[in-house]
Amino acid sequence: MRNGYYVIRGLDSIKEDISRMCRDAIKLKNRGDARDMNRIVTLFIRLATSLDKGPKLAYARDEMMKSWKDESPPGFSSSSSKYKKSLVKVSERKQSYRSNGRPSMNGHFDSGDYASDREIRRRLSKLNKKFLHSGSDTSDDFDKSSDGSTVDGMSTASETESDLEYTSEGATGESRGETYFTPDDGVDSLADEREWGARMTKAGLVPPVTRKYEVIDHYIIVADEEEVRRKMQVSLPEDYAEKLNAQRNGTEESDMEIPEVKDYKPRKSLGDEVIEQEVYGIDPYTHNLLLDSMPEESDWSLVDKHIFIEEVLLRTLNKKVRSFTGSGNTPMMYPLKPVFEEIVENAEENNDRRTMRLCQFILKAIDSRPEDNYVAYRKGLGVVCNKEGGFSEDDFIVEFLGEVYPTWKWFEKQDGIRALQKNNNDPAPEFYNIYLERPKGTQLFPIYSCERANIHLVEWNHLSPFKGKVLVQTQGDADGYDLVVVDAMHKANYASRICHSCRPNCEAKVTAVDGQYQIGIYSVRPIAYGEEITFDYNSVTESKEEYEASVCLCGNQVCRGSYLNLTGEGAFQKVLKEHHGLLDRHCLLLEACELNSVSEEDYIELGKAGLGSCLLGGLPDWLIAYTARLVRFINFERTKLPNEILRHNIEEKKRYFAEINMEVEKSDAEIQAEGVYNQRLQNLALTIDKVRYVMRCVFGDPKKAPPPLQRLRPEEAVSYLWKGEGSLVEELIRCMAPHMEDVTLRDLKAKIHAHDPSGYDDTEMKLRKSLLWLRDEVRNLPCTYKSRHDAAADLIHVYAYTKCFFRIREYKTVTSPPVYITPLDLGPKYANKLGSGVHEYCKTYNETYCLGQLMFWHNQNAEPDATLAKASRGCLSLPDVGSFYAKVQKPSRQRVYGPRTVKFMLARMEKQPQRPWPKDRIWSFKSSTKVVGSPMLDAVLHKATIDKEMVQWLKHRPPIYQAMWDS
Numbered sequence: 001m002r003n004g005y006y007v008i009r010g011l012d013s014i015k016e017d018i019s020r021m022c023r024d025a026i027k028l029k030n031r032g033d034a035r036d037m038n039r040i041v042t043l044f045i046r047l048a049t050s051l052d053k054g055p056k057l058a059y060a061r062d063e064m065m066k067s068w069k070d071e072s073p074p075g076f077s078s079s080s081s082k083y084k085k086s087l088v089k090v091s092e093r094k095q096s097y098r099s100n101g102r103p104s105m106n107g108h109f110d111s112g113d114y115a116s117d118r119e120i121r122r123r124l125s126k127l128n129k130k131f132l133h134s135g136s137d138t139s140d141d142f143d144k145s146s147d148g149s150t151v152d153g154m155s156t157a158s159e160t161e162s163d164l165e166y167t168s169e170g171a172t173g174e175s176r177g178e179t180y181f182t183p184d185d186g187v188d189s190l191a192d193e194r195e196w197g198a199r200m201t202k203a204g205l206v207p208p209v210t211r212k213y214e215v216i217d218h219y220i221i222v223a224d225e226e227e228v229r230r231k232m233q234v235s236l237p238e239d240y241a242e243k244l245n246a247q248r249n250g251t252e253e254s255d256m257e258i259p260e261v262k263d264y265k266p267r268k269s270l271g272d273e274v275i276e277q278e279v280y281g282i283d284p285y286t287h288n289l290l291l292d293s294m295p296e297e298s299d300w301s302l303v304d305k306h307i308f309i310e311e312v313l314l315r316t317l318n319k320k321v322r323s324f325t326g327s328g329n330t331p332m333m334y335p336l337k338p339v340f341e342e343i344v345e346n347a348e349e350n351n352d353r354r355t356m357r358l359c360q361f362i363l364k365a366i367d368s369r370p371e372d373n374y375v376a377y378r379k380g381l382g383v384v385c386n387k388e389g390g391f392s393e394d395d396f397i398v399e400f401l402g403e404v405y406p407t408w409k410w411f412e413k414q415d416g417i418r419a420l421q422k423n424n425n426d427p428a429p430e431f432y433n434i435y436l437e438r439p440k441g442t443q444l445f446p447i448y449s450c451e452r453a454n455i456h457l458v459e460w461n462h463l464s465p466f467k468g469k470v471l472v473q474t475q476g477d478a479d480g481y482d483l484v485v486v487d488a489m490h491k492a493n494y495a496s497r498i499c500h501s502c503r504p505n506c507e508a509k510v511t512a513v514d515g516q517y518q519i520g521i522y523s524v525r526p527i528a529y530g531e532e533i534t535f536d537y538n539s540v541t542e543s544k545e546e547y548e549a550s551v552c553l554c555g556n557q558v559c560r561g562s563y564l565n566l567t568g569e570g571a572f573q574k575v576l577k578e579h580h581g582l583l584d585r586h587c588l589l590l591e592a593c594e595l596n597s598v599s600e601e602d603y604i605e606l607g608k609a610g611l612g613s614c615l616l617g618g619l620p621d622w623l624i625a626y627t628a629r630l631v632r633f634i635n636f637e638r639t640k641l642p643n644e645i646l647r648h649n650i651e652e653k654k655r656y657f658a659e660i661n662m663e664v665e666k667s668d669a670e671i672q673a674e675g676v677y678n679q680r681l682q683n684l685a686l687t688i689d690k691v692r693y694v695m696r697c698v699f700g701d702p703k704k705a706p707p708p709l710q711r712l713r714p715e716e717a718v719s720y721l722w723k724g725e726g727s728l729v730e731e732l733i734r735c736m737a738p739h740m741e742d743v744t745l746r747d748l749k750a751k752i753h754a755h756d757p758s759g760y761d762d763t764e765m766k767l768r769k770s771l772l773w774l775r776d777e778v779r780n781l782p783c784t785y786k787s788r789h790d791a792a793a794d795l796i797h798v799y800a801y802t803k804c805f806f807r808i809r810e811y812k813t814v815t816s817p818p819v820y821i822t823p824l825d826l827g828p829k830y831a832n833k834l835g836s837g838v839h840e841y842c843k844t845y846n847e848t849y850c851l852g853q854l855m856f857w858h859n860q861n862a863e864p865d866a867t868l869a870k871a872s873r874g875c876l877s878l879p880d881v882g883s884f885y886a887k888v889q890k891p892s893r894q895r896v897y898g899p900r901t902v903k904f905m906l907a908r909m910e911k912q913p914q915r916p917w918p919k920d921r922i923w924s925f926k927s928s929t930k931v932v933g934s935p936m937l938d939a940v941l942h943k944a945t946i947d948k949e950m951v952q953w954l955k956h957r958p959p960i961y962q963a964m965w966d967s
């Protein structure tokens with residue numbers, strides 16, 4: 001209680017502080033001082049980050065307000081420090097970066113303002129939630145659900161545990177903010193560095209690991225060679241030349257994804273035109289510190305000052321640190337003072353007085369401000385231009401080479417790494433992988449519109465039954481979208497050393513060279529001699545930890561602070577959660593399985609999304625039909641999402657900013673929605689690749705894989721519920737037997753036999769009648785707290801009102817050949833723990849893996865089947881009838897079945913039909929369910945609300961028993 005009191009007091013005064021900061025922010029915003037705004041934003045973030053820590057609140061607040069005062073611009077406080085900005089707390093996790101020749105999910109984060117804007121929104125909304133819940137939330141608060149909504153006054157601690165959709169789809173843990181150093185990093189200065197890092201960024205920077213790689217000069221395919229080659233093979237549409245011209249002439253959209261064909265050009269030679277060397281960079285805080293240390297009234301405009309830092313300073317810095325390369329003794333930090341001294345020397349030689357004056361001013365600031373640390377941090381090895389005249393714009397630098405994985409194999413490796421790390425969230429190693437994505441954008445039209453449009457017809461390969469007569473392609477790769485992973489961790493070329501920049505001088509894009517797709521690094525502007533070569537990793541993560549771990553040292557004015565972009569939270573999930581729940585997804589799959597054929601509309605839908613024979617060729621019809629349904633959802637989401645994102649962003653902003661530029665917000669929301677769209681298609685392709693692989697292993701030919709769901713015919717339903725082995729009724733008798741007199745049991749069995757619903761014309765109706773009879777019969781039996789016939793009767797009632805049951809068709813379990821995991825893959829900490837040997841990991845795909853992956857297509861988690869089993873509880877598969885008889889081992893506090901439990905169950909059925917039921921209540925659920933079905937699924941299948949009759953009976957039937965703890 002005492003703690004709670006202090007927390008509440010702390011929060012109140014912090015709220016006041018935040019209000020004050022908001023008022024200041026609005027004044028600054030009105031004054032149009034974007035950089036000061038940026039600083040306020042970062043202060044907000046720091047404050048929110050500190051608040052996350054809970055018990056340290058008061059201290060965090062004091063520190064924050066001190067720094068707020070220290071860092072406030074003139075007119076708001078007395079400090080001289082005008083430009084400081086800070087990063088959020090960091091830790092590390094790996095992530096793939098992508099190259100696809102188009103803006104990625106967060107490719108629009110070109111402005112620091114916007115990146116931090118988004119971050120502040122995220123933090124503030126989280127902060128608000130904390131305010132709301134602090135002090136009153138206890139783990140067994142019966143009246144609150146985990147998502148903050150009240151479910152008819154019924155909920156328990158288990159809500160969190162059962163809230164699977166919400167945790168598995170993007171939410172992540174808190175950042176630990178650990179500082180992580182490898183043993184061979186200069187141990188002497190460790191303590192200092194930590195302290196310093198904490199002061200600057202509230203956490204240490206993760207030191208880079210410089211791995212050695214085996215040099216290769218072409219792609220090395222790791223598995224499925226033929227398949228991977230096919231995925232890397234270019235298939236130009238027949239009208240490619242026309243499309244290209246149209247795009248060049250501006251008559252077609254410029255961002256249309258047509259393959260970019262390039263002539264072969266040799267890469268820049270290493271050791272001659274480019275060199276690999278140790279590179280250092282500065283964080284956004286240091287960038288601002290330097291601006292703050294420059295003369296205010298001078299012949300240096302603000303833009304010139306930025307350029308000086310980005311070009312002159314960083315170039316000279318990297319020239320100075322070059323000697324560390326390969327020395328085995330490279331410090332984590334390098335002081336900036338000698339760098340400025342060298343710039344002064346060079347300026348003297350060139351008689352450049354302007355630069356001399358600027359640097360002398362900075363050198364004076366460095367001497368007079370000993371509390372400020374003017375240092376650069378180590379990024380590891382990088383690549384620097386070593387050609388006297390530099391490189392021109394749109395010049396080919398190098399291919400990004402590596403080992404090429406089919407995506408299923410890549411994910412097996414990631415699962416293996418996680419398994420060896422025991423699913424720990426500890427810092428993971430560096431990442432060197434890029435998705436090589438074939439350009440999508442294929443468009444297909446039915447023959448009649450083609451004829452009208454007089455467009456040249458092409459055949460959609462072997463895939464379509466409407467072969468040669470129905471479809472036409474107009475853009476993109478003729479075989480459509482697909483992807484493989486290029487991993488440069490072990491076998492690579494120098495491209496894998498190139499560092500990220502938020503304003504890069506190169507881009508990594510997929511180009512078609514000699515009929516093969518490759519990832520090429522091309523300059524986007526002229527690159528000077530001595531300048532570091534960089535590209536934007538364009539990498540996205542759904543993990544806040546990964547995001548915060550990746551402190552960016554590009555030193556650029558528009559630096560986003562992290563070299564990853566954060567996605568998968570909040571508004572991005574809104575449409576998915578509302579319109580694509582577990583039951584909705586089942587409904588789509590069931591439809592596809594039952595039809596087991598692909599319609600013309602399906603092909604058109606797939607084609608419009610850019611999916612063609614490369615991804616879908618050789619798959620069974622039910623799977624292509626399901627894919628088409630998912631594409632329809634993805635398109636639907638694309639139309640709805642901009643508004644959702646816009647509403648969310650504006651709501652957040654309105655609370656803190658006086659003015660909102662609607663046009664900017666709208667385009668921002670559009671771009672974000674487009675990013676989500678691309679990510680969804682990518683996840684769909686990953687899912688298909690994994691499922692195809694398992695089906696190939698099980699059936700030889702994936703096309704032979706039968707639909708994983710099959711509707712039970714009425715006689716099968718009778719067998720499942722009434723008289724088959726392990727049927728509901730058989731299970732009921734078995735579980736109630738120990739609690740009943742032999743005669744009563746014998747009598748009941750005889751009556752059940754007499755009510756056998758099989759063999760009648762309308763078996764379905766007869767089955768329901770028999771179940772309702774059984775319900776009443778069971779309700780008449782005397783209950784004890786160990787034998788809850790009343791609860792069993794309720795469950796029989798729910799079964800009676802379930803119309804459709806589906807059998808899950810299990811595929812044979814398969815175990816893959818090993819993937820090899822080296823200490824490098826695991827990261828230094830695990831390498832130390834697990835030794836220097838190579839580990840083998842064999843992934844086992846269980847019987848319902850494919851179904852689980854198809855249900856969680858938007859999520860690449862390691863065990864989709866287990867996730868599905870958890871998510872199905874109650875909403876898709878009803879509880880075991882044995883739940884209500886004491887043999888099921890549950891502590892008595894979980895054996896409660898009173899009016900509140902029933903109310904909770906009804907609330908789930910009516911208001912949250914697609915959410916799983918908690919496991920730590922009286923209900924138990926078989927770990928492997930072979931048949932699914934529920935009134936909630938019926939409602940989704942029939943696009944109706946839940947059966948009213950079923951609900952009314954549960955609401956109004958008189959209670960017949962109440963155990964001591966039920967009330």
Ligand SMILES: C[S@@+](CC[C@H](N)C(=O)[O-])C[C@H]1O[C@@H](n2cnc3c(N)ncnc32)[C@H](O)[C@@H]1O
Nearest residue numbers: 208210379380381430497498499500552553554
């Ligand atoms: C693809 S590697 C680049 C090559 C790497 N420096 C090496 O020594 O092999 C990516 C890693 O380099 C470092 N890095 C790249 N760009 C960076 C940046 N802008 N800021 C900080 N570190 C960066 C990070 O440690 C990141 O995990």
